Amino acid sequence: PPADPATAAAVKAADRAHVFHSWSAQELIDPLAVAGAEGSYFWDYDGNRYLDFTSGLVFTNIGYQHPRVVAAIQEQAAKLTTFAPAFAVEARSEAARLIAERTPGDLNKIFFTNGGAEAIENAVRMARLHTGRPKILSAYRSYHGATAAAINVTGDPRRWPSDSGTSGTVHFWAPFRYRSPFWSTSDAEEAERALRHLEDTIVFEGPSTVAAIVLETVPGTAGIMMPPPGYLPGVRELCDRYGIVLVLDEVMTGFGRTGKWFAAEHFGVVPDLLTFAKGVNSGYVPLGGVAISERIAATFATRPYPGGLTYSGHPLACAAAVATIRVMEDEGIVEQAARTGERIVGPGLRELAERHPSVGEVRGTGLFWALDLVRDRETREPLVPYNASGEANAPMAAFAAACKRGGLWPFVNMNRTHVVPPCTIGEAELKEGFAALDAALTVADGFMA
Numbered sequence: 001p002p003a004d005p006a007t008a009a010a011v012k013a014a015d016r017a018h019v020f021h022s023w024s025a026q027e028l029i030d031p032l033a034v035a036g037a038e039g040s041y042f043w044d045y046d047g048n049r050y051l052d053f054t055s056g057l058v059f060t061n062i063g064y065q066h067p068r069v070v071a072a073i074q075e076q077a078a079k080l081t082t083f084a085p086a087f088a089v090e091a092r093s094e095a096a097r098l099i100a101e102r103t104p105g106d107l108n109k110i111f112f113t114n115g116g117a118e119a120i121e122n123a124v125r126m127a128r129l130h131t132g133r134p135k136i137l138s139a140y141r142s143y144h145g146a147t148a149a150a151i152n153v154t155g156d157p158r159r160w161p162s163d164s165g166t167s168g169t170v171h172f173w174a175p176f177r178y179r180s181p182f183w184s185t186s187d188a189e190e191a192e193r194a195l196r197h198l199e200d201t202i203v204f205e206g207p208s209t210v211a212a213i214v215l216e217t218v219p220g221t222a223g224i225m226m227p228p229p230g231y232l233p234g235v236r237e238l239c240d241r242y243g244i245v246l247v248l249d250e251v252m253t254g255f256g257r258t259g260k261w262f263a264a265e266h267f268g269v270v271p272d273l274l275t276f277a278k279g280v281n282s283g284y285v286p287l288g289g290v291a292i293s294e295r296i297a298a299t300f301a302t303r304p305y306p307g308g309l310t311y312s313g314h315p316l317a318c319a320a321a322v323a324t325i326r327v328m329e330d331e332g333i334v335e336q337a338a339r340t341g342e343r344i345v346g347p348g349l350r351e352l353a354e355r356h357p358s359v360g361e362v363r364g365t366g367l368f369w370a371l372d373l374v375r376d377r378e379t380r381e382p383l384v385p386y387n388a389s390g391e392a393n394a395p396m397a398a399f400a401a402a403c404k405r406g407g408l409w410p411f412v413n414m415n416r417t418h419v420v421p422p423c424t425i426g427e428a429e430l431k432e433g434f435a436a437l438d439a440a441l442t443v444a445d446g447f448m449a
């Protein structure tokens with residue numbers, strides 16, 4: 001598209017005057033004015049195009065502007081744009097059916113929300129009401145959303161400013177081989193020690209006080225750590241033994257991201273509640289939800305569920321979900337994500353790691369990968385300290401700037417970059433992205449000890 005500096009200036013000026021941005025010091029940010037997007041790319045008004053290795057915030061699993069989903073939204077808008085949640089509406093019924101058919105086990109009922117945090121909020125409420133117990137256990141190195149309960153179960157620094165201190169959440173360490181909290185030397189040892197630590201936490205907190213364990217099936221923003229075999233089945237057993245509800249948060253991992261419809265399938269585990277959002281309709285219209293097991297649904301069979309949202313199961317969002325799921329099915333996008341991860345992304349990133357000493361570890365699956373950047377491969381000291389800002393974060397800022405100079409929009413969190421493009425990305429696009437990563441990793445190498 002031709003450059004359009006006048007529109008860019010107007011968009012930017014109104015943004016700076018009136019838009020209050022998430023997670024930001026308002027006067028220290030400089031948001032890029034975006035003119036459009038398609039597939040794996042977006043572009044600004046000055047003729048610069050970027051390959052999006054972030055999928056927005058890891059939500060455009062089918063890429064931007066998929067024509068079938070855009071058309072489905074247009075058709076639904078013409079037919080019935082909105083309707084209150086207490087009615088049976090075609091798009092909502094169909095979305096619930098398609099989602100329930102794809103979630104594992106007996107997660108057959110869907111409570112719709114507008115996004116991931118509200119899904120966690122309601123899963124926590126359901127678990128507390130179902131068990132009559134107050135506490136929630138969740139992992140350090142996790143993110144579950146920014147509303148009250150969701151930010152309190154979160155295990156990263158974004159919780160600190162909102163920590164109520166009386167939220168009834170208790171944090172424990174989940175497995176992470178590369179930076180093991182358990183000094184393990186094998187996957188088996190990591191899983192076993194992490195499970196012992198979790199059981200100790202339950203026993204010392206008092207099992208009769210614990211309503212739920214909330215875990216990302218594969219922690220996302222916190223670093224994409226695939227749990228070792230045996231861990232999640234072990235957590236399932238602990239939940240069964242102590243009468244605790246297992247909530248798996250698949251807001252980021254769901255709908256193809258890991259090369260399966262849901263990451264729980266990799267581990268053969270069925271949670272009692274599963275939260276989703278993002279990939280359910282690639283974020284084309286805000287939508288999230290909780291998939292509920294028959295047992296927990298039964299708790300609310302004759303007793304009212306005390307929770308709701310004006311836009312629960314919004315027809316426009318649900319029509320987008322129906323179209324997205326059909327597109328993913330028809331185009332084999334989940335299988336494509338698995339294949340692309342195994343054949344192109346994994347090998348491509350490992351090849352970069354061979355040439356760049358700042359890459360401490362490459363880990364992931366499907367279109368869900370992290371490069372853990374270090375100052376020193378032996379000590380594994382992170383390239384920037386935990387929660388670094390300002391000057392201390394300069395190496396990661398320089399890395400990100402180098403990616404952008406190369407036409408790549410990178411996902412950067414602390415000392416990591418995540419490779420999380422749309423699941424539909426092609427080999428040529430990935431090669432282009434890897435070339436930009438290659439140049440940016442040379443910049444990162446320059447900051448090593």
Ligand code: PLP
Pocket residue numbers: 057114115116117118120143144145146216220221249250251252253277278288
């Ligand atoms: N849970 C996980 C695993 C997430 O990654 C996120 C968002 O990144 C959330 C919950 C919160 O979702 P939302 O931002 O839609 O409220």
